Amino acid sequence: VSRRVEEIEPLLTRARAGELPAIARLITFVEGESPALRAIAVALAPFTGRAMVVGLTGAPGVGKSTSTSALVGALRAREQRVAVLAIDPSSPFSGGALLGDRIRMGEHATDPGVFIRSMATRGHLGGLSAAIPQAVRILDAVGYDVIVVETVGVGQAEIDIAQLADTTLVLLAPGLGDSIQAAKAGILEIADILIVNKADLPGADRVVRDLRQMRGHAGTVTGWQPPIVKTVAAQHDGVEEVLRAIDDHRLWLVDSGAMVTRRRGRAAAEIAALALAAMRSRFGSTDSELLATLSNAVAHGDLDPYSAADQLLHDDLAL
Amino acid sequence: VSRRVEEIEPLLTRARAGELPAIARLITFVEGESPALRAIAVALAPFTGRAMVVGLTGAPGVGKSTSTSALVGALRAREQRVAVLAIDPSSPFSGGALLGDRIRMGEHATDPGVFIRSMATRGHLGGLSAAIPQAVRILDAVGYDVIVVETVGVGQAEIDIAQLADTTLVLLAPGLGDSIQAAKAGILEIADILIVNKADLPGADRVVRDLRQMRGHAGTVTGWQPPIVKTVAAQHDGVEEVLRAIDDHRLWLVDSGAMVTRRRGRAAAEIAALALAAMRSRFGSTDSELLATLSNAVAHGDLDPYSAADQLLHDDLAL
Numbered sequence: 242v243s244r245r246v247e248e249i250e251p252l253l254t255r256a257r258a259g260e261l262p263a264i265a266r267l268i269t270f271v272e273g274e275s276p277a278l279r280a281i282a283v284a285l286a287p288f289t290g291r292a293m294v295v296g297l298t299g300a301p302g303v304g305k306s307t308s309t310s311a312l313v314g315a316l317r318a319r320e321q322r323v324a325v326l327a328i329d330p331s332s333p334f335s336g337g338a339l340l341g342d343r344i345r346m347g348e349h350a351t352d353p354g355v356f357i358r359s360m361a362t363r364g365h366l367g368g369l370s371a372a373i374p375q376a377v378r379i380l381d382a383v384g385y386d387v388i389v390v391e392t393v394g395v396g397q398a399e400i401d402i403a404q405l406a407d408t409t410l411v412l413l414a415p416g417l418g419d420s421i422q423a424a425k426a427g428i429l430e431i432a433d434i435l436i437v438n439k440a441d442l443p444g445a446d447r448v449v450r451d452l453r454q455m456r457g458h459a460g461t462v463t464g465w466q467p468p469i470v471k472t473v474a475a476q477h478d479g480v481e482e483v484l485r486a487i488d489d490h491r492l493w494l495v496d497s498g499a500m501v502t503r504r505r506g507r508a509a510a511e512i513a514a515l516a517l518a519a520m521r522s523r524f525g526s527t528d529s530e531l532l533a534t535l536s537n538a539v540a541h542g543d544l545d546p547y548s549a550a551d552q553l554l555h556d557d558l559a560l
Numbered sequence: 561v562s563r564r565v566e567e568i569e570p571l572l573t574r575a576r577a578g579e580l581p582a583i584a585r586l587i588t589f590v591e592g593e594s595p596a597l598r599a600i601a602v603a604l605a606p607f608t609g610r611a612m613v614v615g616l617t618g619a620p621g622v623g624k625s626t627s628t629s630a631l632v633g634a635l636r637a638r639e640q641r642v643a644v645l646a647i648d649p650s651s652p653f654s655g656g657a658l659l660g661d662r663i664r665m666g667e668h669a670t671d672p673g674v675f676i677r678s679m680a681t682r683g684h685l686g687g688l689s690a691a692i693p694q695a696v697r698i699l700d701a702v703g704y705d706v707i708v709v710e711t712v713g714v715g716q717a718e719i720d721i722a723q724l725a726d727t728t729l730v731l732l733a734p735g736l737g738d739s740i741q742a743a744k745a746g747i748l749e750i751a752d753i754l755i756v757n758k759a760d761l762p763g764a765d766r767v768v769r770d771l772r773q774m775r776g777h778a779g780t781v782t783g784w785q786p787p788i789v790k791t792v793a794a795q796h797d798g799v800e801e802v803l804r805a806i807d808d809h810r811l812w813l814v815d816s817g818a819m820v821t822r823r824r825g826r827a828a829a830e831i832a833a834l835a836l837a838a839m840r841s842r843f844g845s846t847d848s849e850l851l852a853t854l855s856n857a858v859a860h861g862d863l864d865p866y867s868a869a870d871q872l873l874h875d876d877l878a879l
Contacts, residue, residue, distance in 0.1 A: 524832035
């Protein structure tokens with residue numbers, strides 16, 4: 242991870258040529274917060290903005306990995322290159338669930354047109370780590386047509402994924418009172434497409450009915466009403482319908498201008514996160530002469546901390 | 561909480577005259593992140609830096625509230641004015657444990673020389689909220705001689721309390737494998753004074769022995785070796801010894817110059833936290849024209865997000 246910036250160029254070339262190990266190494270840079278990240282971002286910027294980013298979220302047990310795998314299969318049948326980022330927001334390390342993901346995605350493991358990566362997250366408060374948008378940016382720039390970002394629907398992570406994605410799929414399944422849970426968690430508000438998986442189980446129609454009722458007048462303002470699609474992902478049933486719903490949503494995004502707004506919002510969040518991270522590491526360094534002077538004044542009661550913070554922000558940054 | 565800045569002056573006067581309701585209202589401003597906070601901090605800055613700040617932390621069940629109450633009693637016998645901030649870092653609301661604190665502190669509830677406040681915390685990652693240092697600042701400025709900040713020893717909170725306090729007391733008790741737990745959590749590294757409470761229970765001597773062994777060569781560099789004090793706080797046994805240890809530590813802080821260093825470090829952390837909060841709210845506002853322009857450029861691939869973050873930091877703040 243201590244690779245130098247000059248050594249990045251050949252790696253980028255190999256990654257853009259589709260060499261999976263080179264792509265994997267780039268993602269590793271992102272996870273390790275390498276100093277080469279900036280050089281990578283600068284070099285890749287002109288190639289970004291082409292991929293479709295699909296978020297996939299839902300409670301544990303609804304069949305996210307199976308659905309992702311089925312979706313990847315359907316996209317490959319269309320000859321699209323697909324990257325999958327499987328994110329576990331609960332753990333700082335790759336754990337059992339992620340190993341499970343890899344195994345269930347095994348049918349695509351030898352397909353050179355598919356890139357699969359499990360990512361842990363160091364994000365605050367259960368949200369997605371800042372590394373995830375950078376990983377998406379890399380996968381976009383190296384030429385994947387579709388990037389599927391899969392995460393467990395808990396806490397802040399599913400809100401973050403909706404901001405990251407062009408199209409967000411929310412999975413539910415019969416049993417477990419999932420539809421009610423989803424409504425409570427506000428997960429319905431982030432769904433562009435609602436998927437009722439395991440639709441061969443009893444109670445699936447009730448989930449669909451509940452969702453239809455809760456969906457209510459959603460979309461009357463924005464013009465997009467999230468469709469409800471039934472699937473049995475383990476048997477690849479309904480996956481084509483999901484793909485058609487994604488296509489419809491993409492058309493709507495482009496026609497309505499929502500695509501531009503979403504991508505601008507995504508970029509804004511990314512910029513703000515990087516700026517905050519830069520500020521945080523700057524404040525954390527004790528070698529700032531200005532901070533030492535200000536701290537001294539505050540410790541002696543000559544200055545209040547709010548005015549000190551103002552001075553730190555304005556003087557230290559006006560280089 | 562929407563009180564205007566001009567209305568603050570009489571409140572400050574009443575608070576500095578020792579009126580408890582006025583003090584309580586000032587703390588409420590801090591919790592609510594009122595716009596009046598800055599005016600309060602400016603007005604009170606010249607009166608800060610006089611109080612002794614004592615941190616008190618330990619695992620659940622070691623007797624923190626009882627020890628705080630006994631300590632308050634001993635300080636009152638010396639005719640010192642005492643403020644207690646009881647912090648629950650696990651909950652965003654005042655819960656059962658805090659109610660329990662209030663009840664156990666009941667013996668001091670009618671003493672006008674004692675101020676007791678339970679504070680929840682909205683801090684990130686289990687750390688102390690930025691409101692806590694501001695509350696300490698207010699209690700300092702309105703004239704309390706000693707401010708006891710009590711918190712459950714979990715996660716980041718006890719590290720934060722050590723940074724906030726002049727003297728940090730770490731409580732342990734026999735049973736529960738507490739001494740081993742403490743060593744694992746690194747809690748020994750933040751202790752200025754180690755207290756083995758419930759010393760009448762079997763196993764207390766073993767905890768003292770374990771601590772002595774683990775303490776090892778601590779203090780050979782700084783010149784302060786944390787003393788180990790046995791107490792039975794419920795019977796007020798050993799509390800005078802704790803007070804003497806606090807006195808000794810204070811003398812050492814002043815003589816060694818560590819007091820200046822600690823208070824400067826505390827001010828630096830406070831300034832940095834306020835600066836970060838200001839940045840965060842600025843980045844969160846969507847009305848920044850510069851952020852809109854930068855987001856657009858990043859979304860179109862004309863700019864990478866790192867360079868955009870640089871521009872946001874430098875241009876937006878160089879007012």
